[in-house]
Amino acid sequence: MSNLDKTLSTMVEISKIVTSSKDFFDIKDLVIDKMLEIIPPKRACVNIFRQDTYEYTYLVCKETLGDIPKYINGEETAIGKKITMEEFPQYIYDAVVNKKTCYIEDLFEDERGESERDFAELNGYVSRIAVPLISGDKARGFMTCFLGPEEKLLQDDIKFMESVASLLALSVDITSRNREIDEIVRKLRDAIVSIETLTDNLYENKGLDSYFKLIARDICKITNSKSAMIFIDDEDSDLRIIQSHGNRKRLAITTNFLKYNQNDKKKTFTFEDIPPNVSKYGISTIAYENIIKDDKKIGQIIMINSEKYRTDDLRILGIYAAQVLLSVHLFTSNRKLLEDSIIHRDLQLVHQQQKLIMEDEIMGEDDFLNIDYLNVPYKYIGGDFCKFIKVEQDKYILFIADVMGHGIMSNYFVAMTKGAINLLLTMTSSPSTILAQLNNILFKELDKMDVFITSKMIFFDFKNNKAYASNAGHTVPIAVYKDEKGKRNYRLMNGSTSIALGIFENTVYEEEVFDISDIELFAVYTDGIIESKNEQGQEYGADNLAKYIIKKLDEGEEKPCQDLLSEIEDFTNKKKLEDDITIFTIRKK
Structure with missing residues (x-):
């Protein structure tokens, strides 16, 4: 293979690594290793900026540097050493500000390297290159290589490095956006939980x-x-x-x-x-x-x-x-408003209505599947909703949603979601398309009320043993299967997770395909189950839920959901729920 072919092949490989990952920190070292297989230097590092400021930088990739980082002043952090830009030579700062690569071929001859010569001599390099990580009109960081006396960079090498730097900048942007979305969801969840807990405190105290x-x-x-x-x-x-x-x-x-x-x-x-x-x-x-x-x-x-x-x-x-x-x-x-007999009666009626809505949305027994579910609202009225229907022979649609919050408002959005889903299912059975359209239908109302909905939709094609799934910030389904020895085990159907409904308008949701040929049982559920906490503050978690389901199946139980409430109460040592709990299982006969 020629040098050009090897370079192009490596560039394609690096592009695949970057575009298939959602986290810069998972791939940064691998990308640098791939780059160093092509160009002469054997020592390279990456620094990134945070908070859109060039005052400090973080040394996040240093595995090939040897002892060099020991001689750099800075504060160790979770993502890397935090270093003031004053620690770097002026030409590196200029490369960042001007968004232009700077290559000092001989630090001992070029006046720009004067301040660095003692450090270069100590660490055995004579030349250095700084390549900014450019995305849009901003430098997200910079990459530097340290070259020994026998190592020289050609113009093609520099162009290759600049291409790698652009891909690293893209990865930093992707990671930043994903973490911002995760942080928004976390804050909204924490706020809802806080309000519910403190409102209870208001009436108790x-x-x-x-x-x-x-x-x-x-x-x-x-x-x-x-x-x-x-x-x-x-x-x-x-x-x-x-x-x-x-x-x-x-x-x-x-x-x-x-x-x-x-x-x-x-x-x-x-x-x-x-x-x-x-x-x-x-x-x-x-x-x-x-x-x-x-x-x-x-x-x-x-x-x-x-x-x-x-x-x-x-x-x-x-x-x-x-x-x-x-x-x-x-x-x-x-x-004592909630103790008033008229209000109490009305809430009971709404509770019964919501129960009927849930029962109406879940098909009865099927020749091919055993179906079981449990829905227990936090108080009178819950914010969980589940729908399961057969669309044609051996093909089914499963939808589960969790409206953040409880009470009349959550019931209002449950009713809206039901109507919208029924309408959309007449047009398509694509989970990603339905979630995108559902978000657009509900967005203005959700945004106006500062409410969001996590949801998951799966299209099961048992004839071809495929499941097509799209996730809007919801929990991860559990799949139970038997191993080669006939022992039941489980795996979490992890996949890409997009932001919940009602956060951003015109959100695009990804759709993934899973092989389900070996699956015996599927379980979808809301976070009220796995986020239930015991007295030590430990969450019940998806792993405990999966083990509970397997235990019930091993005991010959055909309705594994029915005893789950007792299981949660035993774990938390509480009779009072902290959230709605909903679980739905389907099992091949």
């Missing part, structure tokens, strides 16, 4: 002061803020409460600043936005959300000193502001 204080604490935790405050001043209900978590003095100064600097279009302030007479007290970032009742501001939630406030942080505040307004209204109107 019969006091708004502790309720507000706990909300301020949880806001800090979810948004990585140092301090947060919530206050209500409602003349109509004669209610005035203020509670905070963190530094009260800084919060008081922030409150005064916001009196004169509020703008509906600007609800976050960076350090550059904050005047010196405020920032001198240690206030670097601010975000807030007003609490509005009948078009009138009656309160505010303020948080300060996160590293950076993003759009999803404001969404979190919006969720809390809406819930605070609702909780305060219910609490002040009637502390």
Whole structure:
């Protein structure tokens, strides 16, 4: 194979590695190793930037450098050594800023290498190249190679390195976007769980002061803020409460600043936005959300000193502001509202209606499959929904969804989802197409109410032993099979996971194909099962659920779901659920 053919072949291989991975940190060392098989240098490293600043860089790829990293000053972090750019020669900084490769062929002759000569002599290299990692109009980092006396780079070598650097920059971008999506989902989940837990606390302790204080604490935790405050001043209900978590003095100064600097279009302030007479007290970032009742501001939630406030942080505040307004209204109107016999009766009716909806959406027994499911709402009304139908001989559609939250609102979106799914199934049986269309149908309502839905859709083709699956932020299905010795085992049907419904409009969902020829049973479920915690804070998890199912099958049980509630109660040592739980299983006869 010629050098050109080998270079092209390696470039194709590196391209496949980058485009098939969702995490830069999983592939960075492999890509560098592949590159060094083609070009003369044997030592190379990669540094990346974070937070769109060139002040610091992180040495994330150093396996070929030998002892060089020991002589570089920096702070060890989870992703690599954090190094100020002042530690690097000026020509490397210039390469980054100008987005242009810089190759110093002889550091001892070129004046640009003067500051580096002692370091180069200590580590046995005479020349160095810096290649910026460019994506769009930004440098995501840079790659450098250290060359010994006998190592020289040709122009083709440099072009090859620049191509590799572009692919690494692409991988950094992909990783960043995926982590941002994961972080948004995590924050939204944490906010929903926090609100539900604290609302229970409100009614158990019969006091708004502790309720507000706990909300301020949880806001800090979810948004990585140092301090947060919530206050209500409602003349109509004669209610005035203020509670905070963190530094009260800084919060008081922030409150005064916001009196004169509020703008509906600007609800976050960076350090550059904050005047010196405020920032001198240690206030670097601010975000807030007003609490509005009948078009009138009656309160505010303020948080300060996160590293950076993003759009999803404001969404979190919006969720809390809406819930605070609702909780305060219910609490002040009637502390025993849920005990009222009329309300209790209405909730029971809605609960029964939701039960009938679920039963109506799941087909009965089938000549080919055994079907079992369990649906237990957190309280009267749940946010879980499951649908299973036969579309033609040996072909079935399974859909499961979990509306974040409980109560009337979740029931409203369950009903909307049912109607939309039934409509879409008349047009197509492609899981990815249905999820994309479902997201577009529901997006405006979900976005308006700050609600999102995780869901999973699978098209089973048992005739050809294929399953076509698409996932919108939902849990991973369990597949039970028998090994060569006839012993039951399981695997999690891991695949690509896209963001939940209602987060972004026009989301594209991937569709994957699985071989199901050896599968005996499939189980889909909502996170209320696997996120149930025991007294030590340990989650039940998918592995325990799979082992429970296998145990039931080994015992000859044809309905493995029916005892699961007792299993969860034994694990948590609680009779009260923390979330809706839903599980659905299909088993080949």
